[in-house]
Structure formats: C-alpha cells, structure tokens
Amino acid sequence: MIAERIGLLLGAVAVVLGATYAYLRGGDRLLAALPRRWHRALLPWLFVAPAVGVVALTLAIPAASTIGLSFLDADGREWVGLDNYAGTLSDPVTLTALRNTVLWVVLLPSTAVLVGLTVAVLAERVRYAPVVRAALFLPIAVSAVAAGVVWSFMYDYQPAGAAQTGTLNAVLTVFPGLDPVAWLISGSTGNLALIAATLWTQAGFAMVVFDAALRAVPAELHEAARLDGASEWGTFRYVTLPFLVPTVVVVATTMTIVALKAFDLVYVMTNGNHGTDVLSTVMYRALFTGRDGGIAAAVATVLMLAVVPIMVLNVRQFRRSVGEA
Amino acid sequence: MTTHVQGIAVPRHRAAEPARLRLRRVPVHAVVLALTAVWLVPVAGLVVSSFRPPSAVLRSGWWESFALPGDYTLDNYRDVLGRDGMALSLVNSLAVVVPATVLVVAVSAAAAYGLTCLRFRFRRGVLLAVVGLLVVPMQITLVPLLQAFNALDLTGSFLGIWLVHLGYGVPFGVYLLHSAFAALPRALFEAAEVDGASRSQVFLRIVLPVTRPALASLAVFEFVWTWNDLLTALIFLGGRREVAPVTVAVSRLVASRGDGWEVLTAAAVVSAVVPMVVFAALQKHFVRGLLAGTTKG
Numbered sequence: 001m002i003a004e005r006i007g008l009l010l011g012a013v014a015v016v017l018g019a020t021y022a023y024l025r026g027g028d029r030l031l032a033a034l035p036r037r038w039h040r041a042l043l044p045w046l047f048v049a050p051a052v053g054v055v056a057l058t059l060a061i062p063a064a065s066t067i068g069l070s071f072l073d074a075d076g077r078e079w080v081g082l083d084n085y086a087g088t089l090s091d092p093v094t095l096t097a098l099r100n101t102v103l104w105v106v107l108l109p110s111t112a113v114l115v116g117l118t119v120a121v122l123a124e125r126v127r128y129a130p131v132v133r134a135a136l137f138l139p140i141a142v143s144a145v146a147a148g149v150v151w152s153f154m155y156d157y158q159p160a161g162a163a164q165t166g167t168l169n170a171v172l173t174v175f176p177g178l179d180p181v182a183w184l185i186s187g188s189t190g191n192l193a194l195i196a197a198t199l200w201t202q203a204g205f206a207m208v209v210f211d212a213a214l215r216a217v218p219a220e221l222h223e224a225a226r227l228d229g230a231s232e233w234g235t236f237r238y239v240t241l242p243f244l245v246p247t248v249v250v251v252a253t254t255m256t257i258v259a260l261k262a263f264d265l266v267y268v269m270t271n272g273n274h275g276t277d278v279l280s281t282v283m284y285r286a287l288f289t290g291r292d293g294g295i296a297a298a299v300a301t302v303l304m305l306a307v308v309p310i311m312v313l314n315v316r317q318f319r320r321s322v323g324e325a
Numbered sequence: 326m327t328t329h330v331q332g333i334a335v336p337r338h339r340a341a342e343p344a345r346l347r348l349r350r351v352p353v354h355a356v357v358l359a360l361t362a363v364w365l366v367p368v369a370g371l372v373v374s375s376f377r378p379p380s381a382v383l384r385s386g387w388w389e390s391f392a393l394p395g396d397y398t399l400d401n402y403r404d405v406l407g408r409d410g411m412a413l414s415l416v417n418s419l420a421v422v423v424p425a426t427v428l429v430v431a432v433s434a435a436a437a438y439g440l441t442c443l444r445f446r447f448r449r450g451v452l453l454a455v456v457g458l459l460v461v462p463m464q465i466t467l468v469p470l471l472q473a474f475n476a477l478d479l480t481g482s483f484l485g486i487w488l489v490h491l492g493y494g495v496p497f498g499v500y501l502l503h504s505a506f507a508a509l510p511r512a513l514f515e516a517a518e519v520d521g522a523s524r525s526q527v528f529l530r531i532v533l534p535v536t537r538p539a540l541a542s543l544a545v546f547e548f549v550w551t552w553n554d555l556l557t558a559l560i561f562l563g564g565r566r567e568v569a570p571v572t573v574a575v576s577r578l579v580a581s582r583g584d585g586w587e588v589l590t591a592a593a594v595v596s597a598v599v600p601m602v603v604f605a606a607l608q609k610h611f612v613r614g615l616l617a618g619t620t621k622g
Binding site for chain 2: 001005009012017025041051057060061062066076115118123132140141143151153166167170253257261267268271279284297303304307310314322
C-alpha cells in the first residue's frame with residue numbers, strides 16, 4: 001500500500017511536469033500557425049486559461065451555485081424561498097455560532113496585530129532576537145489539529161484538590177485561593193481559549209509581516225526624530241506607526257479571513273460543544289449530520305456576505321498597488 | 326537640522342549605553358521574554374509528554390518529569406507509528422500534498438506570467454477577479470463541489486483532492502507571484518524575443534529560473550497549508566482509512582480519546598515533523614516571498 005502511494009505521488013508529479021511542458025510548447029507552436037493577429041491575441045490566454053478555468057470550476061461557479069442552493073430544499077430539488085435562512089437564523093445554535101464568529105473576527109485580528117507588532121518592534125532591541133522570532137514562528141508549521149492537541153493539553157482540567165496535569169491550571173493553583181478553571185467546558189472561557197490557541201498559531205505570521213515592513217522604514221527618519229529630541233515612544237508613534245498602517249490592514253485582513261474560516265481547531269478541541277460553535281462547524285454538521293444541503297448553503301452564504309467588505313477593500317488596495325507599479 | 330548629523334558617530338552598540346538607558350530596557354526584556362515563554366511552553370509540554378509513559382502522564386504534570394528523570398520512553402512513538410493507518414497516513418499526506426503543490430506552482434506561475442508580462446484585453450479584469458477570489462471562504466464552494474464530485478465519482482480519490490487544492494491555491498499563487506514577476510526587467514524578455522525565442526521558451530528558460538526564490542516560497546506555503554488542512558480532507562477524501570492523511574488520522578485519535586495523552590502527543594509531534602523540516606529548510610525563501618507579497622500591499 002505504501003509503495004503504491006509513493007508510486008502514485010512520483011507518477012503524478014512526472015505527469016504534471018510533462019503535461020505542463022507539452023501544453024506550453026505545443027500550444028505555442030499551434031498558435032504560431034495561426035494568422036499573426038490571432039496569434040498575438042490568443043497567446044496570453046495559453047498561459048492564463050488553465051488558472052482561469054480551474055478557479056472558475058472550483059471557486060466562482062460553486063460559490064454562485066451555493067447562493068442558488070440556499071433557496072432550495074435539503075436535496076436541492078424544490079424552491080423554498082428564504083425558508084433555509086429563516087430556519088437557520090432562528091435556530092439558537094446558529095445564533096450562538098454567529099455571535100461567536102463575530103467574537104473571533106473582533107479578537108483574533110486585534111490580538112494578532114498587537115502581539116505581532118509588539119514582538120517585531122521590541123525584538124530589535126534585544127540580543128536574543130533570533131530565539132524570540134523562532135519561538136513565534138514555529139507554530140506556523142504546526143497544523144491546527146496538532147495545535148489542538150497542544151492546547152487541549154495546556155487547558156486540561158482536574159477537579160480542585162486533584163493533581164493538575166494541565167499547564168495552565170497548574171500555574172493557577174500555585175496561588176492560594178484560586179480554583180482550577182475548566183477552560184474548554186465552561187461557556188464563558190471556551191471561546192477565548194479557542195481564539196487564544198489560534199492566536200498562538202497565527203501571531204508568527206503577523207510578526208514576520210511587520211518585521212518586513214519595519215525594515216522598509218527609512219532609517220534617516222528615525223535618526224532625525226531622535227536628534228529633534230523625540231522620545232523612543234514618540235519616534236514610534238509619530239514616525240514608525242504611520243508607515244505601518246498599510247501593513248496593519250494586510251495583517252488584520254488576513255487574520256479576519258482566518259477567523260471567518262475557523263474550523264479545524266474548534267472541530268478538534270470542542271467540536272462546537274459548550275457554546276463554542278462557529279459558522280463553519282454549524283455548516284459542517286448541517287452537511288454531514290443533518291444531510292441538509294439547503295441549510296448548509298444558507299450558512300455558507302451568510303459567511304460569504306461577511307467577507308464581501310474585505311474582498312472590496314482587498315481589491316481596492318491591490319488596484320492601487322498595481323497602479324503605482 | 327540633519328546636516329549636523331554628518332560626522333557624528335551615533336552610538337549603536339549596547340555596551341556604550343549609559344546605565345540609565347539599560348535600566349529602562351527592563352520592561353522591554355520582561356515583555357519579550359514573557360511572550361517567548363508563552364509561545365515555547367506549549368511545544369515543550371507536547372514534546373516532553375510524548376516521551377513519557379502513560380502512567381506518568383496521568384499522575385503528574387510534564388514539568389515534574391524533570392525532577393524524576395529516567396522515566397522517558399520511546400514506546401509512544403513505536404505505538405503510534407506501528408498502529409494501523411498512522412504510517413500509511415503519513416504517506417497519504419505526501420501523496421496529497423506533493424502533487425497538489427507542484428500543480429499550484431505550475432498553474433500559478435504560467436498565469437502570473439501571462440497576467441503580468443503580457444498585454445491583452447481583460448488583463449486587469451482577470452487579475453482583479455483572481456485577487457478578489459483570494460478571500461472567498463472555501464466553505465461556500467463545498468456543497469456544489471461535493472455534489473459534482475459525487476456525480477463524477479471523484480470523492481475519496483486523490484485526483485479529486487488535488488483538483489480542490491489546486492483551485493483553492495491558485496488565487497494566492499497568482500497574488501504572491503505577481504509582484505515577483507512585475508519586478509522583472511522587460512529587457513530580459515525582449516532580448517530573447519529578438520533572438521527568436523517563443524513566449525513559452527522565454528517563460529520556461531528565462532522567467533522560471535530567475536524567479537526561483539518566489540516559486541520556492543509559494544511551494545513552501547502550499548506545502549504547509551495543504552499538509553495541515555483538515556476540512557478539505559474530511560470532506561473530499563471522506564472517512565476511509567486507506568486514503569486518510571495525517572490530520573484526519575490525528576483528529577480521529579483525538580475524537581476517540583481512549584488512547585490517552587501519551588499517544589496523542591506523540592501523534593501530534595509526528596504530524597508536525599514533516600512541515601517543520603520543510604519549513605526550516607526553506608525558511609529563507611519563505612520570508613523573502615512574504616516580503617515580496619506584502620511590502621507593496
């Protein structure tokens with residue numbers, strides 16, 4: 001079985017590389033046989049068409065038909081109008097998930113910006129900066145599933161009096177008078193615990209992006225501000241920070257998308273129990289437990305609507321940067 | 326104001342700082358060290374626990390093992406790798422991730438070349454549409470895609486999941502490569518075209534080799550993301566053990582929980598080793614690729 005998989009892997013890579021080469025060289029030659037005007041008009045599409053085709057088939061058309069499906073019944077046969085929306089939006093589970101998703105969208109981007117920026121700025125001032133950067137960077141390579149295991153272990157709970165094997169509760173119970181907290185099972189802390197674990201996996205990304213942006217701030221400006229007598233904080237506030245505003249937008253956008261898509265970690269750590277559902281887990285259950293494609297499509301459409309403003313912002317930002325180039 | 330600066334050596338090295346300044350750095354060190362600890366402790370706990378016998382994991386916290394040395398074991402790893410499915414799921418992950426990554430890089434590179442270096446109608450429109458799709462949550466595509474895949478008998482097959490990852494990966498690939506390709510000097514292609522090279526030759530022989538760092542960083546991103554993906558694998562590969570990648574296998578262990586922490590932690594470490602090695606090996610490219618993608622945005 002294992003040998004077969006490795007054969008499949010190597011074969012697939014060989015086919016992809018061979019087919020790409022044959023497609024480009026062959027297509028180029030075929031188009032060269034056409035009249036010159038046609039040749040010039042069609043040639044760019046030789047390169048662009050595969051990407052456009054793939055993106056249309058796996059993203060654009062399915063997204064459009066999801067919106068359509070959200071108005072049909074469970075099997076996608078009969079028109080039910082807004083029933084799916086009415087049904088899911090009056091369901092307390094969806095409402096909890098909606099509220100939680102909003103909480104994720106508010107907390108994850110803001111804390112990721114805060115931590116990423118703090119580390120990027122402060123690490124420059126210490127000699128062990130490489131260790132700090134590596135520590136924050138490490139979890140990028142850890143899957144949400146593995147991170148789920150890591151943090152379930154951190155949040156592990158034993159009743160008061162028993163030996164605490166979870167790191168957080170062990171630290172907590174060192175202080176007299178503090179009881180261990182059932183982080184994941186008590187409704188008030190569950191969402192925060194999940195968001196914190198996600199922050200752990202994402203802050204490194206924010207740090208790297210801020211680090212790159214800080215390097216792009218002209219050094220002369222800092223020197224000039226210092227000579228003018230600005231304090232370290234003043235230099236940061238009035239010289240560095242204005243330069244970082246576009247980067248804050250990039251990081252916040254990326255983290256908002258991560259927050260909206262949040263699934264893996266919730267699925268592994270609580271499976272949406274104890275009031276920690278997010279829209280993705282509700283949708284997954286509608287699809288696979290409830291077998292209701294209409295409800296699942298309606299939940300997905302709600303999620304999509306939440307992303308539209310970010311999409312517009314992103315395209316605008318990109319258009320501006322292309323315009324400048 | 327700034328003219329005075331010239332000739333004055335601004336003290337840069339720390340040794341020359343007055344004690345007063347060094348004292349003011351205490352809060353800086355406190356914040357940085359605290360954050361570093363918060364980020365490292367969970368990993369330390371995971372790794373240490375994965376080497377402890379089950380009875381010890383249940384009885385005492387992982388940090389206590391430093392006081393009672395000698396009770397470390399490799400049994401958890403032997404157990405995890407020996408159990409049915411885990412070794413296979415590692416190979417399954419590779420079989421999903423490597424072809425998907427090669428596909429994304431090939432299709433994105435061709436598209437980025439066409440959209441950045443060639444002039445044609447609708448060029449801007451296509452570019453903006455692709456970038457717009459970058460933020461579309463993949464959840465919105467799941468229901469119709471799954472229906473189509475069921476009809477085509479693609480669910481549970483590697484071909485199906487390669488195509489899904491290709492579709493989800495291309496918008497980001499084009500976005501990332503666009504800025505690297507835009508930075509190429511036009512004279513580079515023009516000289517070759519004067520010499521009679523066709524567009525595909527220019528792309529394959531000149532553009533691809535020159536932009537290798539950007540391609541490598543895209544490959545690292547895609548490798549790590551697809552390796553770590555759970556939702557797509559759950560949905561499009563289904564529950565079958567023979568095709569389950571490592572994220573699905575570990576999440577199944579978590580769900581059963583009967584196995585206890587020692588197996589779970591070892592499994593989590595096993596699942597994280599491959600992306601970490603890839604990541605560490607290509608980290609330089611990765612950071613450079615990120616730079617190219619964000620300093621402009």
